[in-house]
Amino acid sequence: MPYNKNKQQAFQAAQQAYVQLEEAFQQLDEESPDYGHQSKEAHEELNEAEQIIQKAYIVASEHQKRQLDSYSQELAQRKSDLI
Template sequence: MPYHKNKQQAFQAAQQGYEQAIDANETRLQSVDQADYGKELAHLTQEVNEAYQQIDKALEVASEHQYEQLKQYQNQLTQIMSELEQ
């Protein structure tokens, strides 16, 4: 049972990290023409990096369904970061 609990906790941490990164991206998008854009961009980068780390940890113990969801999170974060580079 501890293994299942760790699996669920890892998934929930990754999910929360993903949601925080998405929120940070929304804030960044709202601040595009404002003075604090650079700060919001740095915050987004930090949140995405933390989310990537949490997702990587969760992928190690994820169930098949969780694995698919985590991969979607990872792909969406990658898409956000690639949009920044354009």
């Protein structure tokens, strides 16, 4: 049972990291004088989300792995958007 709980907690952490990344990207405004700060926050959220998703992938079920793969693909797109 603890193993399943750890899988669920890891997956939920990955979901939360993904949501926070999306929120950081929604706040990006190239016209804003705070764009540099917003961009830095987006980079930090991206790096954190990548790490959390990689850790969750280790213990994830097959269904969770498919969702984590989707998150990873979206992170790759977001990373290219920031460059």
